[in-house]
Amino acid sequence: MAEKKWLALESNPEVLSKFIEGLGVRGWSFCDVYGTDPDLLQMVPQPVIAVVLLRPITAKSEAASDEERQRIAKDGQTVPASTWFVKQTIGNACGTIGVLHSLANNEQRLGAGPDAEITKFLDETRHLSPTERADKLENSESIASASEATANEGQTETPDLDANINLHFIAFVDKDGTWLELDGRNDGPIIHGPTTAASLLQDSVKVIARFMEQDPDE
Numbered sequence: 001m002a003e004k005k006w007l008a009l010e011s012n013p014e015v016l017s018k019f020i021e022g023l024g025v026r027g028w029s030f031c032d033v034y035g036t037d038p039d040l041l042q043m044v045p046q047p048v049i050a051v052v053l054l055r056p057i058t059a060k061s062e063a064a065s066d067e068e069r070q071r072i073a074k075d076g077q078t079v080p081a082s083t084w085f086v087k088q089t090i091g092n093a094c095g096t097i098g099v100l101h102s103l104a105n106n107e108q109r110l111g112a113g114p115d116a117e118i119t120k121f122l123d124e125t126r127h128l129s130p131t132e133r134a135d136k137l138e139n140s141e142s143i144a145s146a147s148e149a150t151a152n153e154g155q156t157e158t159p160d161l162d163a164n165i166n167l168h169f170i171a172f173v174d175k176d177g178t179w180l181e182l183d184g185r186n187d188g189p190i191i192h193g194p195t196t197a198a199s200l201l202q203d204s205v206k207v208i209a210r211f212m213e214q215d216p217d218e
């Protein structure tokens with residue numbers, strides 16, 4: 001069976017904000033982070049309940065990711081039981097999944113009503129495994145429609161479905177005081193340590209800076 005593909009979301013706060021609005025989220029939005037310097041981080045409106053990063057996929061980044069997976073397989077980790085994680089099985093859907101990871105793990109903070117599309121989807125998938133959630137996502141007309149509608153509203157030309165896109169969205173969240181990295185290409189979340197809603201952005205920048213050091217040419 002051929003891999004299902006969606007139009008890629010642009011790394012643009014207006015696009016991502018329209019996407020979550022289409023899912024029924026009100027009162028929250030995305031914004032740009034212009035750099036890792038403390039002065040630039042202070043410009044970001046608070047509170048920050050998720051950090052979504054678009055990073056290049058390179059041989060160095062893939063090697064580092066493999067090392068991280070091997071470390072977790074060897075040492076293990078205990079992820080908060082209420083963490084919502086979904087495997088990515090849809091081509092080009094990493095932006096959509098990064099946003100879903102951000103919303104799903106902040107459900108109580110968002111306060112979306114019972115009729116919101118995000119609430120309905122989470123109710124359907126709350127007790128499923130990551131792969132079962134992926135199946136639900138593949139067949140979710142409401143999420144697909146909202147994602148496609150906003151993918152066409154970006155400032156740059158929307159890539160073709162079959163375009164080779166060597167960029168990937170991941171998300172960082174504070175889940176019950178645990179700092180998680182959520183990447184649908186992995187088998188599960190990565191724990192980076194403790195965090196709070198007040199420190200999530202500054203904490204996430206530490207990992208982002210490490211990514212930059214691993215691949216300084218990108």
